[in-house]
Amino acid sequence: MLIPNITMTLLNGIVVGKMASQCTLSALFSSQSQLEYALDDATSQQEKENLVYQYLRKLDDKEDLKIPDFEEDGLIIVGVHSAKFPNEKVLQNVRGAVLRYNITHPVVNDRDARLWHELEVACWPTVVLLGPRGNLLFSLVGEGHRERLALFTSAALQHYRDQGLLRDHLVGTKLYRDSLPSSFLSFPGKVAVDSSRKRLAIADTGHHRVLVVSSTGKLLYSVGGPGSGRKDGKLQEATFCSPQGVVIKGDIVFVADTENHLIRKIDLLEEQVSTLAGVGFQGIDKDGGAMGPQQPISSPWDLALGTSGGKEDNVLWVAMAGTHQVWCLFLADGKLPQGSNFQMGTCVRFAGSGNEENRNNAYPHKAGFAQPSGLAPAPEEPWCCLYVADSESSTVRSVALKDGAVKLLVGGERDPMNLFAFGDVDGKGMDAKLQHPLGVAWAPDKSLLYVADSYNHKIKVVDPKNKQCWVVAGTGEAGDVLGPGFTESSFNEPGGLCVGEGVLFIADTNNHQLKVLDLETKTVSRFPISVEDTVDSATNFSCSFKVPKLPKSALKVNMPLLTVSPGQTVNMKLVLSLPEGTKLTKEAPSFWILSAEGNEWLLESRVATGNIQDLSQPLSISTVLPAVPDVTDASPELTLSVWVYCCLTGGGSCMMKVASFIQPLQIVTTLENGPVTVTLAHAF
Numbered sequence: 001m002l003i004p005n006i007t008m009t010l011l012n013g014i015v016v017g018k019m020a021s022q023c024t025l026s027a028l029f030s031s032q033s034q035l036e037y038a039l040d041d042a043t044s045q046q047e048k049e050n051l052v053y054q055y056l057r058k059l060d061d062k063e064d065l066k067i068p069d070f071e072e073d074g075l076i077i078v079g080v081h082s083a084k085f086p087n088e089k090v091l092q093n094v095r096g097a098v099l100r101y102n103i104t105h106p107v108v109n110d111r112d113a114r115l116w117h118e119l120e121v122a123c124w125p126t127v128v129l130l131g132p133r134g135n136l137l138f139s140l141v142g143e144g145h146r147e148r149l150a151l152f153t154s155a156a157l158q159h160y161r162d163q164g165l166l167r168d169h170l171v172g173t174k175l176y177r178d179s180l181p182s183s184f185l186s187f188p189g190k191v192a193v194d195s196s197r198k199r200l201a202i203a204d205t206g207h208h209r210v211l212v213v214s215s216t217g218k219l220l221y222s223v224g225g226p227g228s229g230r231k232d233g234k235l236q237e238a239t240f241c242s243p244q245g246v247v248i249k250g251d252i253v254f255v256a257d258t259e260n261h262l263i264r265k266i267d268l269l270e271e272q273v274s275t276l277a278g279v280g281f282q283g284i285d286k287d288g289g290a291m292g293p294q295q296p297i298s299s300p301w302d303l304a305l306g307t308s309g310g311k312e313d314n315v316l317w318v319a320m321a322g323t324h325q326v327w328c329l330f331l332a333d334g335k336l337p338q339g340s341n342f343q344m345g346t347c348v349r350f351a352g353s354g355n356e357e358n359r360n361n362a363y364p365h366k367a368g369f370a371q372p373s374g375l376a377p378a379p380e381e382p383w384c385c386l387y388v389a390d391s392e393s394s395t396v397r398s399v400a401l402k403d404g405a406v407k408l409l410v411g412g413e414r415d416p417m418n419l420f421a422f423g424d425v426d427g428k429g430m431d432a433k434l435q436h437p438l439g440v441a442w443a444p445d446k447s448l449l450y451v452a453d454s455y456n457h458k459i460k461v462v463d464p465k466n467k468q469c470w471v472v473a474g475t476g477e478a479g480d481v482l483g484p485g486f487t488e489s490s491f492n493e494p495g496g497l498c499v500g501e502g503v504l505f506i507a508d509t510n511n512h513q514l515k516v517l518d519l520e521t522k523t524v525s526r527f528p529i530s531v532e533d534t535v536d537s538a539t540n541f542s543c544s545f546k547v548p549k550l551p552k553s554a555l556k557v558n559m560p561l562l563t564v565s566p567g568q569t570v571n572m573k574l575v576l577s578l579p580e581g582t583k584l585t586k587e588a589p590s591f592w593i594l595s596a597e598g599n600e601w602l603l604e605s606r607v608a609t610g611n612i613q614d615l616s617q618p619l620s621i622s623t624v625l626p627a628v629p630d631v632t633d634a635s636p637e638l639t640l641s642v643w644v645y646c647c648l649t650g651g652g653s654c655m656m657k658v659a660s661f662i663q664p665l666q667i668v669t670t671l672e673n674g675p676v677t678v679t680l681a682h683a684f
Contacts, residue, residue, distance in 0.1 A: 024120040025128070025139050031059065032138060039148075052155035059137060079107040082116040082124070085422060085436055087455035093478070093493070096510045100187045100206060101242075102228075104175060129156060132165040144284060182548035182643070183512040184529060184591065184611070189244040190256075190302060190439070190496035191507045191514060200505060201248035202514065203255070203496070208240050210255055210266060212248065215500070217528045223266055223273065230260045230280055238273035240264065244496075245302035245319065245375070254316055256300040263292070263300055263318065263329055263347075276316075277329050277347040286323050286354035288347050295347040298322025302439075302496075304375040306386065308401065309335025317350070317386055319372040325352030326372060326388060326399060337364075337404045351399050351406055358393035359416035364404030369397070370419055374439040374496065376449060377401075383464060387449055389437040394422035396440060396451060396462060409449070410434065410462055410469045424456045424476060432469035434460070439496040441504070450504060452494040459486075459494065459506065459517065473517055473524060480511045482524050489524040491515070531610040548593075550641065554658035555682065562678055563666045567627040569675035572640055572663070574619040576612075577683035582646040584615065585654055590644045594621060599636035601626060602665075612644065622675070629667045638663045640680060657684040
């Protein structure tokens with residue numbers, strides 16, 4: 001995944017200029033190794049802290065560990081991103097990753113790995129702690145060092161604070177994300193279809209929620225969001241943290257709640273969310289075998305329903321990216337290929353040693369994956385396998401459902417330790433090259449496997465009969481163009497896809513959209529998601545997310561007082577006119593938001609939103625007021641805000657227009673029949 005892979009914690013320092021020092025991490029190795037051995041033998045926290053203080057006093061006299069290109073000015077954490085894939089060198093893609101993972105500390109784009117080589121960094125992630133003189137203090141390599149890092153940091157802060165070398169000084173920051181307009185979807189990671197019900201489940205990853213929509217795009221359910229959390233319960237109360245993989249069948253949606261390290265279940269009929277597996281923090285167990293809620297797991301990235309030694313759909317396959325494995329969660333009693341019987345609820349490894357490798361093997365536990373991120377079952381003869389998008393090895397692999405044997409389908413190379421065999425080449429088997437694929441989808445009627453070749457910004461297809469792989473759609477450049485055909489259209493790191501009736505649904509992640517590939521007409525279109533115009537407090541159709549901040553240029557219209565009664569319907573008739581010579585642009589969808597900030601009881605503590613696709617006719621937006629008003633609120637207000645994106649009709653410049661209509665209400669006790677209508681009109 002594209003995230004910073006060197007983290008520098010600077011005590012009283014910030015990065016300036018070019019790092020010209022000859023000092024490297026290897027110079028720190030001998031001293032820190034002695035400390036590490038001593039800490040392992042220490043029996044108390046106080047003894048450990050004293051050892052660290054002694055170590056720091058020794059380092060203070062060592063000039064050969066000083067990096068001169070740092071100067072005193074506060075306490076700061078800096079992420080250094082040294083790219084592996086060509087796509088990760090592009091600044092815009094790094095910005096996208098910073099937004100996607102909600103990173104709020106500075107990140108350096110070390111696109112040519114200059115800092116990596118000068119410091120002699122050996123692997124990622126590497127954490128480096130620097131002192132107030134720019135001197136190297138500690139280095140931690142790999143994951144799982146949280147306690148040791150906390151010890152080093154707290155001891156170093158105390159050590160240098162006692163010497164008067166640290167100052168409390170806030171470093172002013174301006175987050176890139178705050179300058180961006182809001183969007184209905186935010187980095188959607190995965191999409192799944194239930195053809196029998198003609199419904200889609202969408203992992204709206206950046207908004208920490210799961211959406212269920214009809215095949216025409218009508219929003220049916222929105223569960224979770226706007227912020228991250230880890231809460232089970234009613235649909236309107238449940239929360240997620242960067243969900244990825246989703247599976248929908250009937251009234252059940254299974255969710256890979258990735259950054260909570262959980263597998264969740266949404267029961268739409270019972271209107272409940274529950275946890276099936278995981279304990280809420282990242283696990284290091286590579287075998288499993290416990291009951292789901294007691295089994296720690298690590299970064300589940302995708303899910304797929306399957307059958308293994310029991311009744312149909314008795315198992316949920318899990319792409320466990322964090323431990324580089326494929327696991328399974330038994331939804332009913334069953335048995336793994338050539339394995340033991342397992343009770344319902346057991347969560348256990350299926351394939352993968354846990355080593356990050358591109359290793360194929362007839363024995364599933366001896367095979368190696370590298371951040372498996374997409375799954376697609378092909379249970380039919382002669383395939384009988386589970387296809388895996390193995391992102392860091394840039395391959396697509398298969399795991400046999402009969403014996404668990406892991407084989408290569410396309411990509412990669414023969415050396416299982418080489419995770420740099422990537423590219424963008426059509427071809428057969430190992431001659432084909434991919435770049436960090438995140439999704440796969442099986443089309444049983446055609447016996448073809450579709451691949452989201454994410455870092456190549458393409459959709460590809462593989463024929464498993466001859467292992468031929470070729471491009472279906474995408475130009476190879478990141479973009480958001482709907483061309484006349486597949487190969488003239490562009491995507492931006494598509495992360496997931498699924499097969500519908502004659503179409504492919506694509507989670508075009510960095511474009512914050514779903515797109516539809518019509519396999520018959522060879523055209524690409526955006527998948528519109530429409531929110532019900534009527535906000536009914538008894539339904540779950542409303543969209544829950546934080547109301548974006550109005551820009552300073554926004555027009556505020558204070559409407560006359562409107563007299564209403566409890567339980568009455570308020571119908572807002574929105575009439576907008578664009579500047580002369582302009583039209584709405586599809587590239588940045590316009591939208592409205594109905595809120596009641598400070599008077600949340602008016603909308604049952606919810607927010608409603610919808611797209612604006614046509615201004616030739618008035619848009620009607622209605623809400624039913626609560627039957628029991630808040631008597632302590634003397635002057636409640638509804639606020640309807642609109643964001644309109646328009647461009648010159650002949651092409652050229654585009655602009656954003658924002659207006660906010662504030663409608664004060666006077667609620668009287670006399671019950672009135674029928675709705676009350678108010679017209680909100682403005683010409684931009």
